[in-house]
Amino acid sequence: MVKKIHKGFGMEEKLRNYFLQSGYFVVRGVPFGYKGFDVTDIDLWLYSRESSLARNITIVDVKNKKTPQAIERIFWAKGLAKAVSANNVIVATTDRRKEVKDFGRDLDVLVLDGVFVSKLSKSDSFLKNRFSDEEFLEAIDNYSLGKLDGDWKGQILKSKSLLANNIGFDSCNQWLEVARFFAEQILTKPSQKEIALRCFYYSLSLFSIGVDFILKELSFLDHEERVGRLVEGFTFGSKGRAGVTQMLSTSLSLVEQFAPEGKALSSQVRSKVIADFESLPTNIVGEYFAKSEVAKVIFSTAREFESIAMNRTFKSHSESTIELRGIIGCLLDYWGINRRDFGAVANHS
Template sequence: MIHLKKGFRAEENLRDYFNRAGYFVVRGVPFKYANFDITDIDLWLYGRASSVSREITIVDIKNKKTPQAIERIFWIKGLQAAVGADQAIVATTEGRKEVKDFGKKLDVLVLDRNFISRLNKNSEENLTRYSDEEFFEEISNYTYSKLNGDWKGRINRAKSLLTTGLTFDNANKWLSDSQFFAEQGLVTHMHSEIALRSFYLMLSYFALSVDYLLRDILFLEPEERRKAIVEGFQYGSSGKEGIENKISMSLSLVERFYEGGASISKQIKHKVDHEFESLEANLLGDYFSKSEVFRTLFYVAKELEEMSMSREFVHFSNSSVGVKSLIGCLFDYWGMSRNSLVQRSFDV
């Protein structure tokens, strides 16, 4: 068990607090703009208030003698706007009433010294789950994790997508990351446990994004809902019409500026159409349009995240029906054997 520094321990304590309050919590989310690394969001929270209401909150934590709380309120308010969060929270060891008043004026919740003191006093070392530091140490124990797909970098990039929106484009990226780690869990025999933990984590982000996306189409007729899901996975956030417009524009340039452009354009169009048709998004549409599936996705996401960080590795076979059915559906989608994952889960 790693002994965490004071600031990191405060982040873990608050993570546990919000986790118990029912949120899906991600710690240390990188925020990038263009090619610039701007900052890390200490905690990113996702709450499911009702079947149609979702709430994203970002938390800035300063557990220092001179926390500069007023400046942090300014900072997080700008960060909230940049990442499109619904709410912002500053947790600080500052105790002045004026700080809470200023936060209220800017619609930023301030968790002050009294709250932090009570939280730290009542919190104990979490003996049931890894900290982020311990999770990444497990990855570092796999010597070839950097060469074999940059596992740490891939996970941090997956985290950073949370700041750009829970879109179909990002859902497809988390789906791809999930497949990568599922495959790694089957081939890296000495380190299959951390590969499967990473698989659970990526899958939790994917499930969360689908939960968010489905909130807007819950009340469509079943076939309309299924069609919207299929098109989202097949064509991304732009939708079928948007993608077709982009393709048409590109092909028109080929026809204008290349010799034999019409013939080349026709060949490209045929190949592109074939690629889209080969995506088995119908399977995903059938699965996620089921009411019993979309009602439980948030809780499936939370369970997967907990599985990824549990100190005692959780076998896939011991997960809930919801988690098992999601993994089974995706293994069918990827053309992978369900039995291979079950066997690997027992081997680690």
């Protein structure tokens, strides 16, 4: 049964459906904060893969009110796009005035005006096949212990918010942590298996987009160099080995100065930290995502992960493409989770 949703959110869902049908990866309601302050939500965050060398991030500001104040929204959206490093800006409004489109053109903002908006599907029939964002979050909330048990909804909202920052290895590593959390919930909370799987797939859709974005920068490297860069990034994050080493040196300089036997202690700590990083089996992930055949399909696989996460009729990944199942298998190996055990739980109805 499709739940009635708020008029403004309904327009966001219709636009999301329009952009999904146009081949974009689409996320609704991306939280944007600055230095600990919640600033706003990005109504729609769009990602497209133009070629092996080009990616585009577009934000869409949606206003479905009697007085949409479209001119002001163009200013607002333009500033927000700069803050979140988006390439393109779209304002969707019920306003039909020609001047609004002209003003948008002057500021390099595409305006989808009331004429366009009125042509969007009048029905919500597309929601017969997939959840709205509200339904997805409500399904997570239905697990009454979710807040205490690792804050399931908070993990998904935090995952979305990473899209508003510069996407890189740090965000990918955080998405991996969220996906690992939900993989463990799938194994340990059989009564919540379906929603845990949906959250697992959703976090992997964001991770896959992150990897696709990173691969753009590595496309000119040969295979071995690409593996090396990926392994270093998945091990040490965006700072890389050199950045982490420098950060350690800065932190440990105080130990060297003020602690008894400071230099010996500092050396021990540095060696232990670097050894812990290097013991991570990130070569599994690096070697897998360095493959050119994986790079070619990871964008479409991200869209598939998002689709099965939001599909109204739940189906586990056993019925998905071999590419999607390959990513799950690779990450289970990385986390040390037995593939057969995971498959037995995930596919058991």
